[in-house]
């Protein structure tokens with residue numbers, strides 16, 4: 001066996017590397033080339049920074065493509081660029097904007113992996129006769145043979161927990177996992193940079209990419225304003241106790257748990273508790289009202305060894321991550337007549353619909369990823385839940 005876990009010789013194994021022009025995927029291509037694989041690099045042009053999203057003058061997409069091309073030249077491997085702008089707009093950017101308008105906090109990277117990288121690009125890799133598609137994601141996949149499926153692979157958190165991207169990959173299907181390879185899961189970012197220097201890659205010291213590639217400096221509302229100018233509709237800022245405290249220019253400007261920039265002065269610290277798209281209300285309240293002990297999930301992707309019902313109908317102890325920046329905490333997964341939901345042992349503040357709840361076998365590095373789902377709604381602790389329900393049921397002035 002070798003880096004890609006095939007039992008044939010590297011020179012007989014073709015692999016497509018998804019190349020973003022960043023240091024991670026460049027090093028993946030370099031490692032595989034060094035080991036003798038038949039490597040092809042493919043870069044997807046996903047958006048036009050200058051025209052579509054970013055302020056005029058920014059041209060990183062073009063620069064990234066150029067970087068990937070130069071890396072492939074250095075490594076002596078073929079490089080192809082595919083235009084996926086329309087597809088990316090339809091399946092990632094538009095749903096991202098709709099989700100914010102609906103009062104959610106979306107994770108476009110999950111949509112991108114599922115529709116663009118692991119669907120279309122993966123299909124292209126198969127058409128090119130590749131045995132695998134490799135990416136620079138920090139996650140591990142390992143062979144975990146099952147009695148009825150000896151080639152079965154499973155996902156695990158990476159060695160470098162600081163870089164862990166498993167939260168964004170929970171929706172990867174079993175068929176995709178079996179075809180994908182993630183060579184960086186067993187490496188730290190520091191090691192990756194050393195290798196990049198060693199290989200003489202122009203991107204060795206290139207800065208890490210930002211959280212959401214098409215949102216400069218995290219200013220997602222600017223992107224929505226530009227692409228969907230009439231999406232923001234004004235409404236009221238309402239306290240959980242029913243008082244109208246002020247008004248706002250659109251719920252998409254707010255996120256659950258937000259404290260700053262509310263523009264209301266009541267003397268007590270207030271947080272965004274809920275975004276009610278139907279009535280266009282931003283509901284605020286004290287910090288305690290944010291605490292959540294139960295989340296209900298939709299669009300579950302289950303990667304356990306048995307079915308979701310078999311694993312979870314009696315309650316399955318696991319560890320759950322409900323925000324990309326938080327560590328997994330003890331939880332119990334249920335699947336019964338109420339739906340699929342997760343009880344969190346430690347209450348979590350700032351749980352937002354549209355985010356993911358990802359489930360693990362253990363809290364630390366190398367835990368197995370059991371899959372997860374998108375958060376449909378959460379249940380608050382104490383009296384906050386009944387106060388919110390009463391407020392949502394109350395009539396709203398036209």
Ligand SMILES: Nc1ncnc2c1ncn2[C@@H]1O[C@H](COP(=O)(O)OP(=O)(O)OP(=O)(O)O)[C@@H](O)[C@H]1O
Pocket residue numbers: 017018019020021022023024025026042043044045046117134135136137208209213
């Ligand atoms: N435009 C693209 N074309 C092809 N593959 C891509 C593209 N963008 C990202 N990828 C693949 O998805 C992986 C994860 O993407 P992400 O945006 O999280 O990059 P990253 O962790 O900063 O990695 P890198 O340093 O390679 O940019 C990349 O390592 C690469 O394999």
